[in-house]
Amino acid sequence: MAQTVTQEGAPQDPAAADSDLPSAEGIRLIERQVETALAEHPDVLDAAVVFRGGTLEDAPPELCVRCGMDGRYPGLELDADSGVCSLCTMYDEHREEIHGYFGDVDAFTARVRERAAAAGSDYDCLLLFSGGKDSTYVLHQLVRLGLRVMTFTFDNGFISRTALENVETITKALGIEHVTSTRADQNRIFVQSLKEHKSVCNGCFRSLLDLANQLAYERGIPSIVTGLSRGQIIDERLLWFYRQGDFDAERIEEQLAVGRQIYHRVGDQIGSGSDQAVDEVEVVDYYRYSDVTKDDIRALLAETSQLWSAPKDTGFCSSNCMINDVGVYVHKLERGFHNYESPTRWEVRLGHLARAEADAELRTPVNIHRVKSML
Ligand SMILES: [Zn+2]
Known part of the structure; x- marks a missing residue:
């Protein structure tokens, strides 16, 4: 609760x-x-x-002198002498163990290929492709690695038209089989998500993962690949374990697998269709295996700029979703801090994003008029 x-x-x-x-x-x-x-x-x-x-x-606000994290973030302590936050200190003390969870691209390719071979699948993986910056970068990399990719987009009803056009243009140019799905009752799920989590993202991920899981299962594809950044991976998957003092990558991975089973079976939103779909399909985070910085990602998008245009209607923190700003607004109002504060400051700690850029992202005001009309 x-x-x-x-x-x-x-x-x-x-x-x-x-x-x-x-x-x-x-x-x-x-x-x-x-x-x-x-x-x-x-x-x-x-x-x-x-x-x-x-x-x-x-x-x-009081800010960590190193990562810039807002001192109002729940549970965060700022050291009275140094001004460094408790998460930066935790990172210093457990740097090697934390990086032990991450790997390299070869490990990713081997993992995905092995599973596809064992399943006799026509595709190596199903990529969750939002048309935003991070997943567009991943798609280009998967193709360059020679993987057989199918892509999936969840249109939550608020995806920028530019992002949807990006999806069409890129998949067509690369000859990728692509599926876009919607959900008729997604607005109800957004309302529930705003009430429970003060954010729209939880309700969106849930629908996205359920639908992708079902599609992968039906098509016999054993791996779903996400474009979650390392900051998001730590914030959403690993931080809970760190707070219990557990930094063991193997143990965390085992428990995450159990957590995923529960996630898809609990709650009244939608089921994944069948338990088997959850058992047989694995979710792999591409950036777990790739240490690229935000600059590297921008460089590749510039290189392939004929295939990707930056949406102008999505607010600052998202490069594909317009309702994202509603979550940012409600979360800040009701919980007192930005809902991207934690993942973005992890990007800074990991050296993937300059602090000034993180500050700029998190302090850009949302377009209140647009937010209120969506609410
Ligand atoms: Zn800090």
Whole structure:
């Protein structure tokens, strides 16, 4: 269960006015204390406390001096002397183990080819292809590696027209068999996702993975390849284990496989059709095996620029999805920090993204008019 708690900070007596409001430092302390107390409750898995009506909105946030992470991120501690955040310190202390989870492209190719050979499949893999920057880069690499690829796009109803055109242009030029699917009740899933997670992405990934899993299973393709960045891989798959003090790559991988089975069987959204589809299809993150920087990705897209145009209608954090900004807006409002804060700061720690660029991405305001019309 995710729980968000709002503490109204406005004074009861209007005459008491500003002088009774705690200082920015006092507000942060209150937020921390309430958050810590909530997190100790056995039924609370996650909590973010946002003080409303105080002076904090005007005060500059405390930031990690190294990665720039917002000190309001739940559970993050900034060292009083050095100003370095607890996640940067964790990375320093476990750098080798953390990198032990990642591999190289040869390991990726071998893994995907072996599984395809064992299954006797016509394709080596099904790529989740959004038409955005990261998955477009992956598609070019898979083709260059000589892999037999089919691509899948989930149109959540808010995918930029430019991104959908990119998908058509690239797959046609590369001679790739491509499938785009939609879901009639996706808006309901978005609403549920916004309520539960204060983000649209959770509900979208869920539909995407369920549909892709079913397609891969029906076509006998044993591997689904994602374009999740290393920052997203750490944030979404690994950080939970790190917080329990577990950095063992093999053990984490085993538990992730179990987690995936549960993920597809729990919840009332949609089933994957059959349990067998989940058992027989594996999800492989391409960037787990590739250490490219964001600059490398941009360089390749520039090289193949006749096949890819940057969408102009998607906000700053996404290169394919227009509803993404709704998630950014709601998350910031209700949880007090950007929903891309954690994965983006991991990109900085891993050396894939310059800090100034991360700051620019996370501080670009959303287009409120567009967000409200979607809401
Ligand atoms: Zn940091």
